[in-house]
Amino acid sequence: MPFRTKDTNIRIIGTPFAYWHYIHMQTVNFLAQVYGFSLVIIPLSLLINPKHISKMIELMENEARIILSGIIGVILGIILILSYNVWDSSLAVLITLASWAFFLKGIVRLFFPGFVLKMLARFKNNHTWMPFMFLGMIVLGCVFIYLGFNF
Secondary structure: OOEEOOOOOOEEOOOHHHHHHHHHHHHHHHHHHHHHHHHHHHHHHHHHOOHHHHHHHHHOOOHHHHHHHHHHHHHHHHHHHHHOOOOOOOOOHHHHHHHHHHHHHHHHHHHOHHHHHHHHHHHHHOOOOHHHHHHHHHHHHHHHHHHHHHO
16 A cells, blocks of 8 residues: 655555655654755854854853753754664764764763863864864764765
């Protein structure tokens, strides 16, 4: 029996598993595209405007802001994990890993704001390695964009 999605132009023939697989891949593609574009645009803006790095560090030097960003990170991390949390051998597991990393970053900010302040103090004094980190993030973002449009 064929299954139809909300879009009547798309018809899926097969079992309910085929329908689940279709929805599953839509979620993977969407999250890969979101992660990809975010990992390209944000680091690229920081490479082009290096003075923004110092401004971001200054903004986060307040413990209350660190805790608030931790709360937001935990909530968004939970949403991302509940949207897609599949551990398999495909490259789609990168989406799961990225979601868990976002969640864990929020946990660290929420439970250990003092540690985050110490790390910010180290980053504030040494920006020389940051362009390499941003380039790595841009490359990872390009991988996510490629996967998001080619899964």
